[in-house]
Amino acid sequence: MAAEGHNVDATLLCIGRDHGHYFQKKTFGKPTYCHHCCDKIWGMLTQGYVCEVCNFVCHEKCLKTVVSFCSGVALQLIKNPVAHTWSEQGYIKRHFCCVCRRRTEDQLSLECEVCEYYVHVECQDLAVSDCKEAATYVPNLDKAAQKQHHHMREGNLPRDSKCVVCKKTCYSYECLAGMRCEWCGQTAHALCYRQMSPECDFGVLRKIMLPPNSVTIPRTELPMEQLLNIHGIQIDSSTRKVSSPSKITSDDVSAGSSEEKEREDTEFLRIYDGNSSLRNQVYRTASVPKTATVQQIRDAALRRFHIQDNPESYYITQVLNNGEEEPLEDPVPLRNVKRPEGRRAQIFLRFKDDPEKAVVKVYGGWLRVPVTFCAITVTKETLVQDVISEALQSFGLDGLTWNRYNLIEVSLDRGVAERTANPQENMLQLVRNLRKDSLRRYHVVRFYVQEKEDPHDHAVFVGNLPVSLAQRQYERILLKLLGAKEKPFTAIGPIYFEYGSLVITFNTPKAATAAVQKLQNATYEDKKLIVLCLPNVQVGCYAGLLYKVELSKYPEKPMEGGYLKSCLTSSPDEDVC
Numbered sequence: 001m002a003a004e005g006h007n008v009d010a011t012l013l014c015i016g017r018d019h020g021h022y023f024q025k026k027t028f029g030k031p032t033y034c035h036h037c038c039d040k041i042w043g044m045l046t047q048g049y050v051c052e053v054c055n056f057v058c059h060e061k062c063l064k065t066v067v068s069f070c071s072g073v074a075l076q077l078i079k080n081p082v083a084h085t086w087s088e089q090g091y092i093k094r095h096f097c098c099v100c101r102r103r104t105e106d107q108l109s110l111e112c113e114v115c116e117y118y119v120h121v122e123c124q125d126l127a128v129s130d131c132k133e134a135a136t137y138v139p140n141l142d143k144a145a146q147k148q149h150h151h152m153r154e155g156n157l158p159r160d161s162k163c164v165v166c167k168k169t170c171y172s173y174e175c176l177a178g179m180r181c182e183w184c185g186q187t188a189h190a191l192c193y194r195q196m197s198p199e200c201d202f203g204v205l206r207k208i209m210l211p212p213n214s215v216t217i218p219r220t221e222l223p224m225e226q227l228l229n230i231h232g233i234q235i236d237s238s239t240r241k242v243s244s245p246s247k248i249t250s251d252d253v254s255a256g257s258s259e260e261k262e263r264e265d266t267e268f269l270r271i272y273d274g275n276s277s278l279r280n281q282v283y284r285t286a287s288v289p290k291t292a293t294v295q296q297i298r299d300a301a302l303r304r305f306h307i308q309d310n311p312e313s314y315y316i317t318q319v320l321n322n323g324e325e326e327p328l329e330d331p332v333p334l335r336n337v338k339r340p341e342g343r344r345a346q347i348f349l350r351f352k353d354d355p356e357k358a359v360v361k362v363y364g365g366w367l368r369v370p371v372t373f374c375a376i377t378v379t380k381e382t383l384v385q386d387v388i389s390e391a392l393q394s395f396g397l398d399g400l401t402w403n404r405y406n407l408i409e410v411s412l413d414r415g416v417a418e419r420t421a422n423p424q425e426n427m428l429q430l431v432r433n434l435r436k437d438s439l440r441r442y443h444v445v446r447f448y449v450q451e452k453e454d455p456h457d458h459a460v461f462v463g464n465l466p467v468s469l470a471q472r473q474y475e476r477i478l479l480k481l482l483g484a485k486e487k488p489f490t491a492i493g494p495i496y497f498e499y500g501s502l503v504i505t506f507n508t509p510k511a512a513t514a515a516v517q518k519l520q521n522a523t524y525e526d527k528k529l530i531v532l533c534l535p536n537v538q539v540g541c542y543a544g545l546l547y548k549v550e551l552s553k554y555p556e557k558p559m560e561g562g563y564l565k566s567c568l569t570s571s572p573d574e575d576v577c
């Protein structure tokens with residue numbers, strides 16, 4: 001689920017007025033509410049519509065004005081993905097899953113610590129990484145001309161929410177409905193959303209809110225949970241690496257539930273979307289008629305992997321025992337398919353690869369250029385640096401300055417994971433390998449151009465040290481905890497002696513990352529240290545506001561709801577604007 005908004009670009013996929021939903025007409029046997037206008041769908045015989053993929057329900061009359069994108073496509077429409085910071089799993093009362101729109105209390109669920117995103121553990125794979133963009137600073141951009149937009153989140157509104165447009169109630173206990181801005185808290189009906197003024201003034205917090213376009217967060221390889229030091233979260237770094245295969249839950253079980261019982265005339269197939277998925281036994285199941293044609297099987301497979309693309313570009317093969325594959329052939333392809341003893345037939349979904357060329361989309365993202373992406377044709381000779389150069393030109397920047405930029409491979413599944421591509425890498429090979437390994441993953445991988453230069457000082461806050469020591473003593477403790485002979489940091493201070501906390505600064509992200517990892521696991525005098533990477537305020541970009549920094553207060557209430565959510569203010573050593 002993602003509603004229309006400034007961080008959503010419907011042109012990233014070919015999506016019509018249906019917003020990617022597969023609407024089916026339905027007569028509801030019990031009272032049902034429209035997810036679009038919040039009203040009841042009245043009468044036993046009145047027809048409504050329901051989406052097969054995401055369970056979005058609406059009146060026939062509301063179809064025309066839908067603003068919520070289907071969870072099947074939403075992830076691919078986000079311009080600048082930002083990973084959510086997941087809480088621990090639990091049964092969350094009185095909320096709805098943002099992916100399947102069902103209640104969260106019936107199944108193990110998670111919520112985002114930073115924004116109002118709720119999701120079942122089972123639906124987490126399809127969660128849309130569109131958390132609040134808390135740090136959008138770009139050097140050389142005119143801040144005055146930049147506007148803050150609302151960041152609308154659908155559903156789970158506070159009770160008594162009123163629509164800013166029509167002034168009527170817009171929350172619902174019955175379904176995922178209504179919308180709320182993550183910044184200013186304004187609420188509206190999805191039906192009324194388009195009449196809201198697009199600009200966001202941060203609401204009641206406007207006087208103390210630091211606008212995201214004057215903030216940077218350090219670029220490190222640490223996942224957000226660790227960067228923000230959110231407690232109680234076990235970070236499994238293996239699921240974070242771009243190089244690791246995407247984990248697609250096997251859903252033999254759910255596919256066999258309720259309506260889709262295996263019938264005489266249908267067959268369940270195990271579908272792999274690539275070599276790495278087969279290696280890791282990660283597949284999805286699809287049910288097809290035993291007499292299905294090759295084309296029907298292919299289309300069912302595409303749908304199971306949420307791939308919305310020209311179906312003609314894909315084909316299917318069967319996986320043989322020795323790992324080889326063999327094309328399926330009409331008229332009745334399933335008749336001759338091998339079924340390893342007691343198991344389902346195994347099918348590969350493949351892309352019709354062109355060994356000579358490919359079209360690659362490159363995103364402007366963090367450069368905040370007016371175009372979301374450009375499409376670049378790459379051939380056998382194209383290197384990553386050529387792609388950067390061409391993309392810069394399309395973005396209206398100087399292509400000759402390619403060596404000041406990196407191409408970042410960003411994977412959107414399971415959060416947001418990044419890898420910096422080597423400028424000498426062969427682009428065509430890179431893309432072909434991705435497709436061969438997992439088509440689903442290929443569809444949720446993006447290439448972004450990003451400035452190499454990190455405008456950030458790497459300041460790290462350390463708290464829970466003994467109080468009232470001398471600077472020299474603090475330095476000695478830190479060196480010991482870091483296991484270093486020489487100071488790996490370039491500066492220490494300010495020191496908040498009465499709180500036993502201080503800030504150390506590093507000149508490279510690598511040094512800062514290494515230190516954070518060591519210190520977050522360290523204890524001193526039986527007390528666990530509090531360690532945070534600090535965001536930076538870019539000086540001179542937001543005149544008229546005065547920030548008093550009281551960093552030493554943070555440790556008292558360190559992590560309720562995430563560092564950025566509760567206390568995004570300036571880092572301590574910055575000048576005041």
Ligand SMILES: [Zn+2]
Nearest residue numbers: 034037059062
């Ligand atoms: Zn309606």
Ligand SMILES: [Zn+2]
Nearest residue numbers: 021051054070
């Ligand atoms: Zn849908």
Ligand SMILES: [Zn+2]
Nearest residue numbers: 097100120123
């Ligand atoms: Zn769900």
Ligand SMILES: [Zn+2]
Nearest residue numbers: 084112115131
């Ligand atoms: Zn979030």
Ligand SMILES: [Zn+2]
Nearest residue numbers: 150181184200
């Ligand atoms: Zn707003």
Ligand SMILES: [Zn+2]
Nearest residue numbers: 163166189192
């Ligand atoms: Zn309204």
